[in-house]
Ligand SMILES: Nc1ncnc2c1ncn2[C@@H]1O[C@H](COP(=O)(O)OP(=O)(O)OP(=O)(O)O)[C@@H](O)[C@H]1O
């Protein structure tokens with residue numbers, strides 16, 4: 001089973017790692033199964049009111065009904081693209097602004113206190129303003145999402161840029177590197193881990209932004225379904241939407257993680 | 268003949284909010300093409316500062332520098348600077364680390380790449396070309412940094428404690444090797460070191476710098492009566508110890 005030349009001790013070690021991994025996986029699956037089983041039992045035995053708490057079986061039948069109606073795909077699609085666009089804009093504009101700040105020390109010094117204030121401000125408070133400016137539509141929702149992730153991205157990425165090793169910058173300069181080469185050869189690759197972690201945080205923030213945006217204004221989307229379900233007291237609909245939402249958010253998170261590993265390997 | 272490097276009355280002060288630190292004061296010397304110059308001095312006397320000035324990374328507060336007769340303006344591709352720290356990039360393989368300079372100067376021709384591969388083989392690093400810097404020992408990393416400097420084929424080499432991370436044997440071997448490369452290809456070298464013996468064994472002229480603000484305390488021509496001088500042979504010459512004692516006295520090192 002193991003290639004030759006691996007000592008017995010190493011084999012034991014590898015086996016131990018493997019069995020530990022398997023144990024963790026099994027426990028994870030058990031945990032989620034028992035969570036839903038307990039939920040179902042509790043509502044069946046009327047420990048909890050299924051009308052308020054919904055139940056896994058009711059959620060499954062809700063999903064089936066929504067699929068049959070076909071409208072769910074529209075809602076998923078609406079929320080998904082708003083989130084992806086919000087995520088990409090927030091991240092890209094954030095990194096661009098961080099680059100501008102890195103290029104001009106003066107600009108960064110001047111706007112630093114304002115960035116800190118903007119970071120402390122709960123951006124959701126600006127939601128109604130965006131709606132007045134941009135109308136009750138996806139533009140406002142995406143803007144809410146961008147406003148939430150943008151400033152954090154700028155601050156984090158810029159801090160990462162500043163932590164680049166000055167000796168490495170001196171080194172490339174001794175080869176005659178231009179400012180642009182300093183950026184592409186040293187600053188960007190050395191802050192790659194920082195950018196990746198900013199990206200992961202932004203996945204979560206974009207979902208928050210879009211859902212809140214949809215709470216405020218929307219005619220479609222999972223956020224809309226949740227608000228609607230709450231208003232008409234259809235908790236099945238609310239819970240189902242939340243479930244779909246968590247699956248989507250997890251998928252996007254792992255997608256970003258995978259992308260990061262791919263790019264990381266290339267470097 | 269036009270000197271490879273001519274330094275005229277250089278002073279350098281650093282300005283910080285806490286005050287002014289003058290690292291160098293009124294330094295002048297000339298280096299002829301093909302010469303090997305050693306620089307020793309106490310820690311913090313401005314040796315690295317001097318090399319950074321010649322490399323064009325810093326502007327002198329006073330004085331002028333000429334490279335092959337031309338006033339120095341910024342970084343000059345004729346000059347290869349091997350910094351005190353190896354500064355290898357962890358996100359690049361060893362091979363791609365050695366290509367960094369060529370990449371920046373847009374010189375990635377197949378001939379240049381081949382030359383780099385030959386250097387890797389010569390320094391026993393070809394098996395590690397796809398490794399990451401963190402997988403190498405300090406001595407190996409320093410050899411990688413050396414290859415990275417040599418790859419761009421500079422006429423003038425500035426070496427800042429270039430061999431400090433090597434173990435003694437490797438250090439002697441690399442000393443000989445670098446010395447031969449530099450001599451064979453008619454390159455000019457200015458080497459900063461803490462190791463008096465290394466400085467004497469390699470240099471044709473040695474400058475001892477005083478404590479901060481550094482100025483030239485002693486300029487000493489070093490000559491050994493041997494054919495085909497190499498650092499290793501120089502160390503075995505009777506005159507070696509005399510030079511050593513002289514420099515030692517001049518450095519005036521106190522441990523208290
Ligand atoms: N960027 C800087 N800003 C302010 N002071 C500096 C700066 N760089 C160096 N110095 C000061 O200038 C002096 C000379 O520094 P330098 O690095 O040239 O010394 P050195 O002779 O190379 O020392 P070592 O042998 O320890 O490498 C030191 O006292 C240092 O504190």
Ligand SMILES: [Mg+2]
Nearest residue numbers: 314315316351
């Ligand atoms: Mg130094």
